[in-house]
Amino acid sequence: DIQMTQSPSTLSASVGDRVTLTCRASQSIGTWLAWYQQKPGKAPNLLIYKASSLQSGVPPRFSGSGSGTEFTLTISSLQADDFATYYCQHYDGFPWTFGQGTQVEIK
């Protein structure tokens, strides 16, 4: 099975900061990667699919990049509503797997 590893586990940042989250796959997954945001007590929300495509309705301050085994999610200017946990997930064949998550907290 493909393992997904996210770093860091926790990121402390301030409103207005540019933040970058990293996700690594244990083998090449092309660009079959999605990013989700999850707030406490809520369902995940799709932000990015196919590594860099912005889901409809998601603010353009979110962007994704990468291919193969290395991927990043960037928030260009962190807003108060962005403090949450972010998960990457591959969909390059079954079983799908998620990373362990990166919690973005207020500095």
Add this chain to the structure above:
Amino acid sequence: QVQVVESGGGVVQPGGSLRLSCVASGFTFSIYGMHWARQAPGKGLEWVAFIRHDGSEHRIKTEYADSAKGRFTVSRDDSKNTIYLQMNSLRPDDTALYFCAKDNPVIDVWGQGTLVTVSS
């Protein structure tokens, strides 16, 4: 609007069974695959199972995580816009919030989840 709503969670003893349901609305259910995923309390997300739509060219209609193989069965009833997750031989580590989700071909719609607690 597009939504999926889960039900059927509850408290069950180890070794017991439970059937979860998920009703979809706001989209043409019969042409989409559907997933189950779960999240243990305070933990990350885990994909559990997938069922393809009946028009899929794939020979294999369902897929499972290793943790679900042999114990869980996903099925669908397109006449009711519903998918099910039959869970047998439940273990304490199956305790989680179970989400139903729509495939497109990434998960683009999630339900709010139904809580399953396996405890004696």
